[in-house]
Amino acid sequence: MADLLERWRAAARGAGAKPGAGWTRAGERLLERWQEPHRQYHTVAHLTAVLDVVDTHAELADRPDLVRLAAWWHDAVYDPRATGDANEQDSAALAESVLSGLGVPVPTAAEVRRLVLLTAGHVVDPDDRDGALLCDADLAVLAAPPAAYDRYATAIRREYAHVPEPAFRAGRAAVLGGLLALPALFRLPPLAARWEEPARGNVRRELATLTAAVAPTGAG
Structure with a gap:
């Protein structure tokens, strides 16, 4: 998990934040979410796979570190009993709230929220390279x-x-x-x-x- 936490901190730095103890704790809490016992596919392994695709093809994005942060958050809330896009909506709202609380500029936190919401339907505008990379990485398992x-x-x-x-x-x-x-x-x-x-x-x-x-x- 230490390697993943470092990847989390690196993405935060790349997005313009100044990570400290608060950032490390936020990353640890995120990893706790990804390890919830009811998860069978939406696990740390899925998170790592998505991050690996983003890292491998980072040159295809405009702001790859925001895509990385969105990857961390895109299934942060995962309840199989939820209906519709409730998980994506809750994950996006949590991302924006936590990132803003950690000092990320408001437009950056809002952009991460927007990217997370795209994973609900995987419908992306043709010129949205960041959204395309996130959704392509999320669906790579297919x-x-x-x-x-x-x-x-x-x-x-x-x-x-x-x-x-x-x-x-x-x-x-x-x-x-x-x-x-x-x-x-x-x-x-x-x-x-x-x-x-x-x-x-x-x-x-x-x-x-x-x-x-x-x-x-x-x-x-």
Whole structure:
């Protein structure tokens, strides 16, 4: 966790803050959130994966350190029982409140809030390079090799263990259908060229398993 905390402090410095003890504690509290026991996919591993994509492709963003801060906050609040975009709304509000309290300039904190909100629907304006990098990083798992994608889908199901199977299938199918309805899953050309086709293949494959009709039983 020490490495992650240093990445947190580096992003804060890059965003114009002067990190001190308050910044370190804020990072520790964020990590506590990412380690909540009900999380199965939205964990420190997901946070790290998103940050790794942002770091690898930082040159594609206008203000990569703000994208990094948004990555830290984008699932800071994660309650599988929440409805709609409540988690993203609460995460964004928490980000703006905490960052402002730590001395981040008001426009910077507001921009981090805006970026976090984009992860609710992953709809990004064509000229929004920062939003594109954050959303592409958040959805990178969709382009994982099939076995890794299946582990991701299984982890999502565990997070929603409280939901009966028929309701989960319907809800998850709606989410996947919404993703497939996007003009593109990935916006930044270097990432889209590598990830769009395998991601759509994975999503279609999962969707097919969710919507498959149950075969009838009994003698014909």
